[in-house]
Amino acid sequence: MYVPFHREHHEEQGCSVTIDDGRQIAPPGLDDLLSEEAVNDPVRYYGRLRDVSPVVWNARWSGWVVTGYDEVIGGYKNHEQLSSDRFTGPFAESLRTQASTYEQLLTFLSAFFVWKDQPYHTHIRTLVNKAFTPRAVEALRPRVRELVRQLADPLEGRDDVDFFAEFAFQLPVIVIAEFLGVPPEAREDVKVWSEDLGAVIFVNGDDDERHRRGEEAMRNLVDLLRPIVRARRTDPRDDLLSGMVQAEERGDFLSEDEVIANAVLMVFAGHETTMNLIANGIVAFDRFPEQWQRLHDNPDLARTTVEEVLRYDGPIKAMARFAKQPLVIGDQKIGTNDRVLLAMYAANHDPKQFGNPEEFDIARMPNRHAGFGYGIHMCLGAPLARLEASEAFTYLTERYSRIEVRTPELRYNPNMVSRSLKRLHVAPHAR
Numbered sequence: 001m002y003v004p005f006h007r008e009h010h011e012e013q014g015c016s017v018t019i020d021d022g023r024q025i026a027p028p029g030l031d032d033l034l035s036e037e038a039v040n041d042p043v044r045y046y047g048r049l050r051d052v053s054p055v056v057w058n059a060r061w062s063g064w065v066v067t068g069y070d071e072v073i074g075g076y077k078n079h080e081q082l083s084s085d086r087f088t089g090p091f092a093e094s095l096r097t098q099a100s101t102y103e104q105l106l107t108f109l110s111a112f113f114v115w116k117d118q119p120y121h122t123h124i125r126t127l128v129n130k131a132f133t134p135r136a137v138e139a140l141r142p143r144v145r146e147l148v149r150q151l152a153d154p155l156e157g158r159d160d161v162d163f164f165a166e167f168a169f170q171l172p173v174i175v176i177a178e179f180l181g182v183p184p185e186a187r188e189d190v191k192v193w194s195e196d197l198g199a200v201i202f203v204n205g206d207d208d209e210r211h212r213r214g215e216e217a218m219r220n221l222v223d224l225l226r227p228i229v230r231a232r233r234t235d236p237r238d239d240l241l242s243g244m245v246q247a248e249e250r251g252d253f254l255s256e257d258e259v260i261a262n263a264v265l266m267v268f269a270g271h272e273t274t275m276n277l278i279a280n281g282i283v284a285f286d287r288f289p290e291q292w293q294r295l296h297d298n299p300d301l302a303r304t305t306v307e308e309v310l311r312y313d314g315p316i317k318a319m320a321r322f323a324k325q326p327l328v329i330g331d332q333k334i335g336t337n338d339r340v341l342l343a344m345y346a347a348n349h350d351p352k353q354f355g356n357p358e359e360f361d362i363a364r365m366p367n368r369h370a371g372f373g374y375g376i377h378m379c380l381g382a383p384l385a386r387l388e389a390s391e392a393f394t395y396l397t398e399r400y401s402r403i404e405v406r407t408p409e410l411r412y413n414p415n416m417v418s419r420s421l422k423r424l425h426v427a428p429h430a431r
């Protein structure tokens with residue numbers, strides 16, 4: 001288990017602070033990952049942290065925060081030494097104490113392969129990948145296009161649209177529900193349950209009410225999905241659940257609970273992230289209106305546009321790992337069981353990697369951002385997220401000369417993982 005940091009004699013070096021075992025530590029004022037600045041102005045916050053050192057010890061979080069591009073990518077690549085497992089090591093303690101109260105939640109969360117290491121991770125990912133092929137995703141394009149139009153057209157002439165409720169929230173949840181094969185009448189429920197689960201996974205700290213709702217949401221999702229999964233065994237259709245039920249690798253199949261856990265993971269992972277990608281993109285375009293016109297004039301820039309939104313203001317700020325053994329990141333020695341936060345948001349603004357990182361340039365090339373992570377856990381749903389966002393931005397620029405942000409002061413939800421606005425009201429101006 002992690003041993004908290006107790007040393008008291010710090011040596012100040014300019015804005016950086018080093019302690020006697022050579023650790024660079026986040027100076028007071030920069031150690032709060034949920035400060036006003038960290039939450040609402042992460043570019044500035046992470047930039048200041050990176051100036052201290054691309055790898056710093058954060059005593060308040062009890063872990064290392066990695067902000068340099070090379071160091072973040074190096075951390076993602078190093079899955080041998082840096083574990084994703086949330087159910088062993090330093091992340092497990094508080095979860096285990098809750099295991100009897102939140103049984104469903106923990107049973108299925110603990111089957112999410114995103115939180116597993118090799119070999120189990122790769123075994124499950126290989127099977128799920130068989131269902132989640134680029135071809136299967138591409139086949140959704142006409143339907144996604146149709147949905148984008150259905151959601152975008154009614155926004156015309158309105159000067160106060162709740163962009164989440166009416167667009168950004170709707171598109172991904174409908175797409176993933178249909179892709180999985182969830183019946184339309186269950187969609188509204190799926191949305192609510194997915195949000196409740198998100199509150200457990202993305203928000204830090206322990207909070208009984210949130211966990212209770214997460215437990216209930218998980219039970220409801222499992223109850224909804226189990227009969228559908230069983231039906232797909234005997235009566236397969238052209239959807240992702242059928243694909244997962246049938247996926248086979250060397251005589252091995254996903255168990256019923258594994259299919260359900262993966263379906264919940266898709267609902268959850270594919271929904272909030274894509275919603276925030278679209279919303280963050282609208283904010284970026286509002287700041288750089290000439291890029292909106294540029295996309296309108298060159299719709300073939302849709303692909304690089306999505307990559308630039310992922311880099312400039314991507315929906316995931318950071319992912320956590322822990323060290324299975326001692327290792328070195330940058331010039332810092334990481335100890336066994338130390339937690340490590342790989343802040344891809346910071347990496348995506350590292351001037352060593354990106355020229356003019358604060359400029360939103362929809363044709364940026366090359367753009368090797370880390371918005372989908374990197375390495376063996378790199379986002380499996382990336383093709384779907386890219387498809388939805390590119391269809392959304394392309395049609396919105398075609399239909400509207402501007403989508404004006406009306407929320408006077410943009411505020412973000414206080415958590416370390418997702419970059420998500422609390423609300424976003426807009427006025428779409430028709431062409």
Ligand code: HEM
Pocket residue numbers: 084113114115125176265266267269270271273274277314315316319320371372373374376377378379380381382384385
């Ligand atoms: C813009 C939208 C999205 C972003 C920014 C995003 C981001 C990420 C990131 C950063 C990871 C790596 C996690 C880690 O390294 O610990 C990840 C993994 C994953 N994502 Fe996404 N995601 C998005 C959309 C989706 C969608 C639409 C789906 C599915 C429908 C999805 C399914 C998954 C799955 C299953 C994993 C686990 C992969 C593994 O561990 O091997 N994501 N995502």
